[in-house]
Amino acid sequence: MSETAQSDTMLRVEGVSKSFGGLQASRDISMSVPKGKITSLIGPNGAGKTTLFALITGFHKPDAGKVSFLGEDITGMAPQDIAMRGMIRTFQIVQPFAGQSVRENIAVGAHLHIRSRDAALAKAEEVARKVGLGDRLDMDAAALTVAGRKRLEVARALATDPKLILFDEVLAGLNPSEIRDVIPVIRAIRDEGVTILLIEHVMQAVMSLSEHTWVLNQGELIAQGPPAEVVGDPLVIEAYLGKGMAERIARQRMTAGGAHA
Numbered sequence: 001m002s003e004t005a006q007s008d009t010m011l012r013v014e015g016v017s018k019s020f021g022g023l024q025a026s027r028d029i030s031m032s033v034p035k036g037k038i039t040s041l042i043g044p045n046g047a048g049k050t051t052l053f054a055l056i057t058g059f060h061k062p063d064a065g066k067v068s069f070l071g072e073d074i075t076g077m078a079p080q081d082i083a084m085r086g087m088i089r090t091f092q093i094v095q096p097f098a099g100q101s102v103r104e105n106i107a108v109g110a111h112l113h114i115r116s117r118d119a120a121l122a123k124a125e126e127v128a129r130k131v132g133l134g135d136r137l138d139m140d141a142a143a144l145t146v147a148g149r150k151r152l153e154v155a156r157a158l159a160t161d162p163k164l165i166l167f168d169e170v171l172a173g174l175n176p177s178e179i180r181d182v183i184p185v186i187r188a189i190r191d192e193g194v195t196i197l198l199i200e201h202v203m204q205a206v207m208s209l210s211e212h213t214w215v216l217n218q219g220e221l222i223a224q225g226p227p228a229e230v231v232g233d234p235l236v237i238e239a240y241l242g243k244g245m246a247e248r249i250a251r252q253r254m255t256a257g258g259a260h261a
């Protein structure tokens with residue numbers, strides 16, 4: 001690997017495996033995330049996406065393999081230590097601290113680096129504006145809608161001043177117009193220089209946001225490449241729709257093409 005290629009890589013996963021009892025949730029996974037880009041991780045339910053996030057961010061310890069962040073081996077480090085280095089993840093289920101305002105909830109993230117309460121609250125306000133929560137700062141966070149809670153989760157992560165954010169399904173549970181509103185927020189975070197790795201089931205978002213996608217199925221990486229190419233990969237189609245589907249779809253296309261000829 002050349003030095004340039006090495007320094008363009010923010011995150012590198014090499015041969016990572018993890019089992020829970022008899023179930024192998026991650027099997028010899030190797031992947032990388034380039035600096036300054038949005039990369040996506042897709043795969044059917046139970047493929048092992050969230051487990052991989054947990055292995056990368058220190059919430060699980062790999063049975064084998066190595067995770068490097070900005071060239072440093074972080075395998076087995078605690079989540080807090082990884083967050084201090086600039087890598088933060090979000091969670092699928094957002095649990096705001098009830099009885100606390102949106103501002104105070106976001107300030108929790110800011111406290112990773114900022115000790116002063118006033119400075120952390122000021123940082124929270126700045127971040128809230130970026131994610132579209134600027135008008136809800138004084139609201140009880142527990143009263144936020146699903147879409148508001150998702151923005152809160154993004155804001156809390158952003159308030160830690162990360163270099164890399166791992167978004168775990170930030171668009172899940174949102175309606176199409178809410179999704180359309182959040183996509184530019186994610187893009188703006190990348191434009192400010194934060195690298196992003198996202199798990200997403202909303203393919204419209206995967207296609208429009210990410211340049212490169214990795215596909216997991218049953219704990220294994222089965223494909224990678226530009227999203228538009230990956231969705232046509234027979235292995236990916238079969239992972240989502242079942243065995244034999246790729247061939248059936250191809251046959252239907254040929255028949256439809258023939259009918260139009």
Ligand SMILES: Nc1ncnc2c1ncn2[C@@H]1O[C@H](COP(=O)(O)OP(=O)(O)OP(=O)(O)O)[C@@H](O)[C@H]1O
Pocket residue numbers: 020023025043044045046047048049050051052
């Ligand atoms: N702590 C755990 N203990 C036991 N099994 C687990 C644990 N965490 C995950 N698993 C199992 O590992 C497999 C992968 O789960 P994971 O949540 O990583 O998949 P996923 O791709 O994120 O799924 P989804 O898209 O539904 O969120 C599943 O079979 C799950 O039941």
